[in-house]
Amino acid sequence: MERDLHKSCNIQVVKVERLENPGLWNQYNHRREMVYHSHGYTYFRPIAKLPGSSGPVQTTESVPRESPLRRQIYPFKANEHYLFHGTKEKNIQNIMNTGLDSRLTSDKAMLGQGIYFAESPTKADQYTDDKDQRTSGEKTMVLVRVVLGNPFINTSSDPDKFKRPPCKWCFKDLCSCDDPSYFDSVIDDAGRNFREFVVYDRSMCYPEYFITYNRV
Numbered sequence: 001m002e003r004d005l006h007k008s009c010n011i012q013v014v015k016v017e018r019l020e021n022p023g024l025w026n027q028y029n030h031r032r033e034m035v036y037h038s039h040g041y042t043y044f045r046p047i048a049k050l051p052g053s054s055g056p057v058q059t060t061e062s063v064p065r066e067s068p069l070r071r072q073i074y075p076f077k078a079n080e081h082y083l084f085h086g087t088k089e090k091n092i093q094n095i096m097n098t099g100l101d102s103r104l105t106s107d108k109a110m111l112g113q114g115i116y117f118a119e120s121p122t123k124a125d126q127y128t129d130d131k132d133q134r135t136s137g138e139k140t141m142v143l144v145r146v147v148l149g150n151p152f153i154n155t156s157s158d159p160d161k162f163k164r165p166p167c168k169w170c171f172k173d174l175c176s177c178d179d180p181s182y183f184d185s186v187i188d189d190a191g192r193n194f195r196e197f198v199v200y201d202r203s204m205c206y207p208e209y210f211i212t213y214n215r216v
Contacts, residue, residue, distance in 0.1 A: 011121060014138060014212040024099045024206060028145065031203035032078050035149040035184055043076040044150060047187070052153035054189050057081045057197075058119040059143075079148040079184075083117035083197055085207070086127030086141045092210065095142065101202050111154065111186050112161035112173075114198035115205060117146055123194040125215070136215070143209035146199060149184025157190050164200045 048056040059082050063070040074080045085100065100115045107113045118124045121141060128139040152166050160166070160173070165183035167175035175182075185204065188196040199205055 010216045011125065011213045012216045014214060017210045017212075019096055019208055019210065021096065021099075027099075027203045028147075028206035031201070032074070032080065032147050035078050035147050035204075036074075039150065044079045046075065047079060047081075047148065047151070050151070050153055052155045052189055053187070054191075054195065057083070059083055073145065079151070081119075081146055081148060081197075082143050082208075083119060083146050084121050084124035084141055085115070085117050085144050086124035088128060089138075089140060092140050092142075095207050096210070099202050100144070100205055100207060102200050107161065109161070111159055111188055111196070111198045112163055112200075114162065114186065114200045115202065117144060117197040117199075117205075118194055119197070120194050123196070138212050138214055141211050141213070142207045143211060145206040145208050146197060147184065147204045148187070148197065148199075149204075151185040151187045151197075152183040154186060154188045155190050159188065159190070162186060162198075162200065 046056065047053055057075075060070070060073070060075060063082075069082065073082060087095065102113055102115045105113045105115065109116065116127075124141045125139070128141060129135045150168075152168075152171070162173040164173045165186055166173050167177055167180045167182055169175075169177050169180065184199075186198045186200075188198070
């Protein structure tokens, strides 16, 4: 993974730290099992085979199959993948203590008030400081376990701003269907430079690795 960080963007890794937070992990693990249970204990379709998807999740594809990192996730059981999350340094300690929280995301974000991830470290790096005031010095991005489950693939250039994943029948988050059934997450795959992956429930993700790096 460190090798791919170097290849993907101008990043020099300083250190990688693994978070051990039993409370957050238990919450995440329970949610992962609930997603699997809700699907009738059957495997999910891979992201690459979903209508509108441009391909497999690159963070997973870039990790060798024999790597412990690859063996620790459940891409078929829960569409679980490692994804990058970029944030400002002032937020890191709070993420370590209490996890990621969609309530702290702007409701003006492209796909609404969710927790955003990228398969590209280049995209995650963009969120570690202000785009009109780039800074030097060490920064941190997070490699996060994320349960995508059955995701809604957005291909619209002007998507709705969701408060939760949309209904599978009407594709609205504020659903009026008689028997609504909701997607588990949202993937923006509308032909932009980078795909983005969004969950709206904090228990759907676990911030596992904190990567300290410099831009070079």
